[in-house]
Amino acid sequence: MQQRKTIIWFRRDLRIQDNAALFSGVEQGSIVPVFIWSPEEETKRVVGEAASWWLHHSLLELDRALQRRGSKLIVRKGRSLPILKELIEETGAQAVFFNERYEPGIRFRDQQIKEALEKESIEVKVFHSNLLFPPLSIVNNQDQPYKVFTSFWKKCLQMPIPHSKSLPTTFNSTHSDVKTLNIEELGLLPTRAWYKKFKGYWVPGEKGAIAKWEQFIEERLSGYSIKRDYPFVQQVSRLSPHLTWGEISPRWMWHQLVEQENIVSNDGQKDIYGFLRQLVWREFGYHQLVSFPEMIDSPLRKEFTFFPWEEREGEFAAWKQGRTGFPIIDAGMRELLETGWMHNRVRMVTASFLVKHLLVPWQRGASWFEETLLDADLANNSMGWQWVSGCGVDAAPYFRIFNPIIQGQKFDEAGDYIRQWVPELKHLPAKYIHCPWTASDAILREAGVELGTSYPFPIVEHSFARERALEAYNLIKK
Known part of the structure; x- marks a missing residue:
């Protein structure tokens, strides 16, 4: 296969492990990892003050992870399409790869970007890497989206889930001279001081996500199905912010648990499937969002x-x-x-x-x-x-x-x-x-x-x- 240079456009997939767009770009040749902060393009109410704090620290960790592999994160701020075109011009990239996002306004924007770049003979590939299944792929016998979670859950249990692929320890990256903003220049940290307590409770980024996942498996999974409803027991995984920013792959988590299924007791299996059910509940929300985008503002009933x-x-x-x-x-x-x-x-x-x-x-x-x-x-x-x-x-x-x-x-x-x-x-x-x-x-x-x-x-x-x-x-x- 001919070596080519590919822009990897990071969005809500701020991880190295099981990142389909990143894996495909590394497989093809040299990569240019990019994050573009475009708040004016976001579907409203997507990134509040708390989430902005998390994003700031998650980007810092992603940049460190890339640097450990011989690369770095290029950071820009502004409208996405002009910036992608600038980066193509600056780097000589022939392709742009990214993982799908599912908010209505972002999906529309991404389709416009794809069409605009393809008109200029730039290869654009979009991957589903942040969910277990692509939305619209789980439908009932009438080819309609499920409206009852239990039926959706049962159907998901029948569907194959791809395994993650291993990346090399170093990436082929040739963009050291490309200009980039410091992450601090994005202005993500809130102006009010209330967020400063967060650092005492959380470690944003992929390393923090994997550490929390390992802690959950070792200390909290046993008894999860019975105790997860009791707020003082600390039985839940607390992985939701990491999943929101794509710092850990739900498919990787799924297979990690399913591989344990045959070596645990019946109670252990209940705990495993209790947690898998929560992953699928998260999935159900995204599938609804794609099928019923009006749900963000209007009642579905x-x-x-x-x-x-x-x-x-x-x-x-x-x-x-x-x-x-x-x-x-x-x-x-x-x-x-x-x-x-x-x-x-x-x-x-x-x-x-x-x-x-x-x-x-x-x-x-x-x-x-x-x-x-x-x-x-x-x-x-x-x-x-x-x-x-x-x-x-x-x-x-x-x-x-x-x-x-x-x-x-x-x-x-x-x-x-x-x-x-x-x-x-x-x-x-x-x-x-x-x-x-x-x-x-x-x-x-x-x-x-x-x-x-x-x-x-x-x-x-x-x-x-x-x-x-x-x-x-x-x-x-x-």
């Missing part, structure tokens, strides 16, 4: 277009700050502000509280999560909010309204999660920590809690909020 949402600014602010007076809600929202992440069970409960107890539109909650989550992911965030709101495919019924007190008692029985994130309640007995307003004045004084001062009264009464939500739901049923 059209009757919810007429739902009587309310703009409750004060209550929305209290929810964002973790000052609702419901301890499990406040613990989750404070964990989010402190760490840029929230346990999935608590995500469901906090999201349900916003849309069903407060009647705040789900799109506002989705926007806040996209601003504050390190794993902000347009597909899964949109799917999750539509699921909780009852307006998406295979969604939880709107009339299923989580009781935040019972949810806390069930999944944080001793109150350990609440004590960690709502420390002003840490001295309350477990009997009262999920509903401090039921404690006597003497118990509150002994615990150092003054309702309305050190900790707020509930901003809404649960039974009232439940009835109000059901009345609103009945309006759109008619």
Whole structure:
């Protein structure tokens, strides 16, 4: 095969291992690794402040990984097509390879770029490397996208998943004289200081992803299927930010687990398939996004277009700050502000509280999560909010309204999660920590809690909020 120079356009695939575009470029000859920061081209709400912090550090790690292999990352800022053309001119590249992204605006942009470059006789190859299966490849017997997750999951279990390929330890790279920005010049780090706590909790980049994966396999996979819903147990993988930025391959993870399937107990197999099911849930979100791109802004169940949402600014602010007076809600929202992440069970409960107890539109909650989550992911965030709101495919019924007190008692029985994130309640007995307003004045004084001062009264009464939500739901049923 004739040696050729190929631009590898990194996007949300910031890794070396099992990177289809990178592998194909290295196989063909010399590569020019490139990252282009084009915020004006992004589908809205894709890269919030928290995710920008992660991206900054992930790019630094990718550049270090490339340099260890004799290459480096070329960094540019601006519109993608003109910059790619400039790089082709500067490097003499004959091809551009990249891995698919699935946000509606990006897919449209990428197709335009592909057509424009091919008109100038530049080879363009697009690979599916960040999902288990290409979207639109998993369809039902009527050749329609699945709308029920269980059926989608069962179909995925029947489909072959390609294995990853090994890359050489060094790359053929001849672009040392090509100008590049420093990653700091992209201005990704937020101007507010709240993100500075993140470094105490996270190690962005492929090395951090693999270390966290190995820790999960060794310490957390056993018991995962039973304990994953309990936020204080620390049983989940916490790999979601790494998956969001493509620092670890879901296909590689899948095969790592499946290869263990025959050497573990029945309980071990339950844990393995419990985690694989979560990978497929992530997959389901992307397949929905491609099939129903309107889901990022509009309810997929059209009757919810007429739902009587309310703009409750004060209550929305209290929810964002973790000052609702419901301890499990406040613990989750404070964990989010402190760490840029929230346990999935608590995500469901906090999201349900916003849309069903407060009647705040789900799109506002989705926007806040996209601003504050390190794993902000347009597909899964949109799917999750539509699921909780009852307006998406295979969604939880709107009339299923989580009781935040019972949810806390069930999944944080001793109150350990609440004590960690709502420390002003840490001295309350477990009997009262999920509903401090039921404690006597003497118990509150002994615990150092003054309702309305050190900790707020509930901003809404649960039974009232439940009835109000059901009345609103009945309006759109008619």
